[in-house]
Amino acid sequence: MEDEKKEGSALTRRSLLINTGKIALGAAGLVAATAGGMGLLSKAEAKGGTTEKWPWPYVKLDPQKTADIAYEEWYRIFCGGAVISSVFSQLREKVGEPYKSFPVDGFIFLKGGISGWGTICGSNAGANIVTNLILGPPIAGSDDGMMMGSEIMQWYSDASMPIYAPKVPKTKGEMPKSRADSPLCHVSVGKWMKAANKDLKSPERKDRCARVTASMAYHLVELLNAWKDGKYQTKGTFPSAAYGINAQSNCMECHSTNVPSPPTAMK
Amino acid sequence: MEDEKKEGSALTRRSLLINTGKIALGAAGLVAATAGGMGLLSKAEAKGGTTEKWPWPYVKLDPQKTADIAYEEWYRIFCGGAVISSVFSQLREKVGEPYKSFPVDGFIFLKGGISGWGTICGSNAGANIVTNLILGPPIAGSDDGMMMGSEIMQWYSDASMPIYAPKVPKTKGEMPKSRADSPLCHVSVGKWMKAANKDLKSPERKDRCARVTASMAYHLVELLNAWKDGKYQTKGTFPSAAYGINAQSNCMECHSTNVPSPPTAMK
Numbered sequence: 001m002e003d004e005k006k007e008g009s010a011l012t013r014r015s016l017l018i019n020t021g022k023i024a025l026g027a028a029g030l031v032a033a034t035a036g037g038m039g040l041l042s043k044a045e046a047k048g049g050t051t052e053k054w055p056w057p058y059v060k061l062d063p064q065k066t067a068d069i070a071y072e073e074w075y076r077i078f079c080g081g082a083v084i085s086s087v088f089s090q091l092r093e094k095v096g097e098p099y100k101s102f103p104v105d106g107f108i109f110l111k112g113g114i115s116g117w118g119t120i121c122g123s124n125a126g127a128n129i130v131t132n133l134i135l136g137p138p139i140a141g142s143d144d145g146m147m148m149g150s151e152i153m154q155w156y157s158d159a160s161m162p163i164y165a166p167k168v169p170k171t172k173g174e175m176p177k178s179r180a181d182s183p184l185c186h187v188s189v190g191k192w193m194k195a196a197n198k199d200l201k202s203p204e205r206k207d208r209c210a211r212v213t214a215s216m217a218y219h220l221v222e223l224l225n226a227w228k229d230g231k232y233q234t235k236g237t238f239p240s241a242a243y244g245i246n247a248q249s250n251c252m253e254c255h256s257t258n259v260p261s262p263p264t265a266m267k
Numbered sequence: 268m269e270d271e272k273k274e275g276s277a278l279t280r281r282s283l284l285i286n287t288g289k290i291a292l293g294a295a296g297l298v299a300a301t302a303g304g305m306g307l308l309s310k311a312e313a314k315g316g317t318t319e320k321w322p323w324p325y326v327k328l329d330p331q332k333t334a335d336i337a338y339e340e341w342y343r344i345f346c347g348g349a350v351i352s353s354v355f356s357q358l359r360e361k362v363g364e365p366y367k368s369f370p371v372d373g374f375i376f377l378k379g380g381i382s383g384w385g386t387i388c389g390s391n392a393g394a395n396i397v398t399n400l401i402l403g404p405p406i407a408g409s410d411d412g413m414m415m416g417s418e419i420m421q422w423y424s425d426a427s428m429p430i431y432a433p434k435v436p437k438t439k440g441e442m443p444k445s446r447a448d449s450p451l452c453h454v455s456v457g458k459w460m461k462a463a464n465k466d467l468k469s470p471e472r473k474d475r476c477a478r479v480t481a482s483m484a485y486h487l488v489e490l491l492n493a494w495k496d497g498k499y500q501t502k503g504t505f506p507s508a509a510y511g512i513n514a515q516s517n518c519m520e521c522h523s524t525n526v527p528s529p530p531t532a533m534k
Binding site: 049050051052054065076077081088092098099100101102103104105106107108109112113114115116118119120121124125128129131133136137138140145146147149150152153155183184185186189192193194196197198201202206234238239241244245246247248249253254256260262263264265 | 275359367371372376405413450514527530
């Protein structure tokens with residue numbers, strides 16, 4: 001973790017603004033090449049995009065209301081989009097910019113673990129987008145946004161899901177629960193399908209994912225509110241520091257007993 | 268695929284604007300509840316965010332220049348951020364909005380497969396963000412953005428990486444290549460580390476990921492340019508339609524010969 005922080009900041013210092021074709025900082029002012037010729041940019045634009053100032057303004061939200069929105073939004077824009085929308089749609093009203101400028105509906109593709117590929121569960125991806133955009137990325141001065149996202153993935157992996165129970169459920173009957181032990185859609189959905197004996201296209205599987213999405217939105221707002229109150233102490237880690245490779249913790253689930261050792265620096 | 272499309276559009280119709288707390292469409296005009304009371308919104312805002320109109324304006328970019336930018340940007344904001352920046356930084360200059368409003372630097376967390384967890388490779392995640400934001404999400408009228416992202420993940424999985432060779436490389440010597448057969452960071456990086464016998468923190472591993480990022484940026488712009496010319500015919504698929512679960516195609520790599528069958532609709 002400490003090494004990773006050092007790596008990030010060292011790389012940032014070394015390569016900041018080199019050859020990116022974006023901005024030339026001159027003593028006489030801030031000048032950039034544009035398609036139409038040379039033009040003066042405002043200081044805000046010169047730092048990058050107009051929304052790249054962190055943290056973004058946040059007001060505390062109600063976790064239950066946010067979860068209720070996420071549940072309904074799943075049936076419009078699925079897991080990742082719904083988590084983002086559940087938070088940003090409220091902040092568009094309560095705060096305005098930069099939330100109005102963020103293209104929430106563009107993130108529908110997070111569904112099914114990125115377009116049905118079963119990689120990261122979209123509710124994890126959406127939550128990471130929210131924490132990193134509100135708290136800010138590491139180069140803005142704090143790792144808290146990234147670590148809150150990492151903490152959420154561990155929480156998701158450990159939880160018996162879904163936690164959220166809708167007031168007006170889309171499906172009737174008891175909702176089976178399962179523990180993913182992974183942030184991946186394929187593993188999470190697969191274990192639930194086995195536990196529930198329901199296929200991917202069943203109304204129950206869809207409603208399970210809508211409820212997982214709402215569960216995520218609820219917990220996400222709990223953490224954001226704690227951060228707003230100055231009480232957030234991250235439980236997040238950067239797993240590669242422990243494993244010597246970017247990884248989740250359930251090694252044996254894929255590797256069985258034959259977990260490979262990564263090459264070490266001395267080799 | 269066809270079923271998936273039907274599912275999406277049916278869900279969209281059914282739940283559009285229900286209980287999202289965002290917008291009420293009345294015969295008298297567009298009215299929304301805001302934190303400060305009731306107010307009139309512009310038509311653009313009423314549709315959602317101000318940037319949620321697709322496709323986003325695109326002008327053709329030079330693949331080689333884009334790859335060169337991505338390579339340098341990796342050393343500032345890592346794989347996912349660098350892919351987004353390599354395209355959007357040029358479009359900020361050539362087009363302006365909505366690219367100036369998009370918080371590129373907020374996506375540093377895509378590194379290491381989302382904060383070091385080894386899930387989707389950030390260059391895949393970044394490329395998917397770019398294709399879905401430029402071409403638009405499925406509810407904007409076309410699946411092409413999502414399918415271009417899916418096509419890119421298959422291309423990434425099949426390619427002997429890295430393809431890109433920098434003019435001024437950060438590391439000397441021959442760069443080993445490997446085939447991931449997966450869009451996941453853990454699998455992709457792990458296979459390369461094994462092939463190269465280099466550890467995660469080595470300059471060579473970092474430079475390998477910078478070159479993969481540049482390779483991705485190059486191909487991404489090739490596809491975007493073809494789309495701009497009206498010549499894009501997607502090779503992308505939505506894998507769950509074939510597998511009955513959100514999945515990648517290398518089942519035996521984790522499951523060995525014991526690949527489980529998902530529950531079927533008749534059970």
